[in-house]
Amino acid sequence: MAPTLRTVVRRLPLRLGVLAGHDGLDRPVSWVAVSELEDPTPFLEGGELVLTTGMRLDAGNAAPYVARLVGKGVTGLGLGVGLGHETVPAELVAAAARAGLPLVEVPRDTPFVAISKLVSDLIAAEQYDEISRAFAAQGRLTRAALRPEGPRAVIDRLARELGGWAVLLDESGAVRHATGRGASRVAALRPELERLRKAPGGGAPASLSLSTPGEYVIVQPLGARRVRGFFAVGLERPFTPVAHTVVNAAGSLLTLAVEHGREHLAAERRVRSAVLGLLLAGQARAGVEALERLGDGLPDGPLTVLCAAGDAEAVLEAAGSEFAAPLDGRTVVVVAGDRAEETAAALAEHGPVGIGAPVALDDLRAGLDQADRALAAARRASAGVMRFADLAGQGLLALIDPEASAAFATALLAPLREYGSRADLLESLRAYLACNGHWDAAAQQLGVHRHTLRYRMRRVAELLGRDLDDPAARAELWVALAVAG
Structure with a gap:
């Protein structure tokens, strides 16, 4: 001044x-x-x-x-x-x-x-004093950033340095930490947050300043390449050059913390993905040892595998401290059996979830297959959570992909449908299989002589190129007829 x-x-x-x-x-x-x-x-x-x-x-x-x-x-x-x-x-x-x-x-x-x-x-002395005060404030902010609570400590220190309120927000605008009246001011700031979020140019947008008769506010986005959060600070007086310098220093420290935290999180996720690969490949001991070196581990006892769709970032955050890793377009979460339902409910906020049956660590691959099937069923039914145990209770067809099974049935039964447009071959085959190959019972159900039925079954075998005495062939034909309806 x-x-x-x-x-x-x-x-x-x-x-x-x-x-x-x-x-x-x-x-x-x-x-x-x-x-x-x-x-x-x-x-x-x-x-x-x-x-x-x-x-x-x-x-x-x-x-x-x-x-x-x-x-x-x-x-x-x-x-x-x-x-x-x-x-x-x-x-x-x-x-x-x-x-x-x-x-x-x-x-x-x-x-x-x-x-x-x-x-x-006098002006030079005042400017030097302002620079000295700004450097001192930057030092205190830096020390705050090194504390365990990191960004929250920076927000607290910023509010004390300027004598106002401050608030830290995530990229959706939700409050992560606030001082003074910060939390109560967020609602009024939401339109400005949207403006910052939609700023043109592709990179991180600039900050903005607001003023009312009794308040002056600065809002800054956080993130080097795109918006990953915001912070805002408000005073009852206009911001001085020193105050602007302090705000900018806080913004740099918070951005560094956000980006560094994301890099650390990304590295941790890559390690967890590698560990998951070891576990699924049957190398349970190597996977567990790798987790222990990271200070992490898997629960004792039977494990339940969950497969979740939806945004990986949101799902991983919802998984909390549970072992979770992205894998081929979905997120795999491994929990203790008694934690499955609670964890699935949290994951379902972001998309459908499939729950496998409890398995041992060495059988994790089977648990993943079950969770995948349950997830596919949840997607088809537009359900939040689907359990493999529920699918198993609905019979074998509930476990088969509808599109794949329909294509299989159409291709397998096509020769019978095309043969002289005779539906009696399909119905005769259905009755023959339903009666487990008993000629008299099947013929009586169809209302034909058993010799007629024998002729029809020989024709079916010729058209399909299948041996109807083979149990595997009978099983395939029964599934195809059940899918075809």
Whole structure:
């Protein structure tokens, strides 16, 4: 922040005297401008202390001169006496008093350059102090980031550094951690979060600032390549340059934590996928040893395998501390038998789930096959959770993929359907198989002579190229007829 005019005039070596506008001495001085022009305002920005010897000032133009300076927003006017004027003109003092413009008398032996150097030194000192405070705050934020709670500690430290509230959000806008009034402000920020989320350009969007009569808010997205979360900080006063620096430092630390955490999580998932491969390949001891070296492990006793569809990131997060790994388009979760239902309910929030029957560690492959079949059934039925045990209770056909079985039945029975458009071959075969190959019983069910049935079965065997005395052939034909309906 720039030094105030009061700070400048109090410096004893300058021996400046205030003649008017005492109430404006706390205005900041952005710079010192020396000008003898009758109208210097085209060369000013506002906030300057204007110094002049008053060579072009007289009783007639003092008031317009002051009015122009006030209109430009200068901080004050200093008149050097002993050259153009032995004393400050009374008209100038009166005009400055009416306008509320601080008017300073500069003695003849006080060089204007001394005032300029003083203001320059004060501004430099203030800037150095701001930089020092910003560096100190960055150091405290960095130490907070190294604490076990990481991002949460950064949010707490940020709020304390700025004297306001702060909140950390995930990429969906849900609150992960908040201080002060942060949690209560999230609802009002959601439209802005959507704007940041949909920002054009493909990369991580820039931050945005909001202000209301009693609050100033900065919202920043987190993530190097895409949005992986947000944080927001709010104050009851405008953000200073130091505050902006502190906010940006916090954003960098939080982004680093988010990206580093994701890389660590991705590496952990790759290891778990490799361990799952060992377990499914029958190398249980090697898989368990690998997990133990990571400080992880599998539950004791019978295990249940769950297969979950849906977004892998969401499913893995829902799995919590259970052993989970992505595998070929689905997520595999291995839990203790008594944890299966509770875990499946959490996973089902993100898509269908299949539950296998309890198995030993060495039979994990069988458990995965069961869970896969249950998942396929859950997808077909648009169900949240499907259990393999329930499928087994529905008979063998419940375990067979409908599309694959329908294609199999159509191809196998096609010669019978195409033979002279005679449906009696299909019905005769169905009755023959239903009566377990007993001619008299099947013929009686069809209402034909048993010799007629024998002829038809020989024709069926010829058309299909199958031996009807072979139990395997009979089983295939029975399944095909059951699927065909």
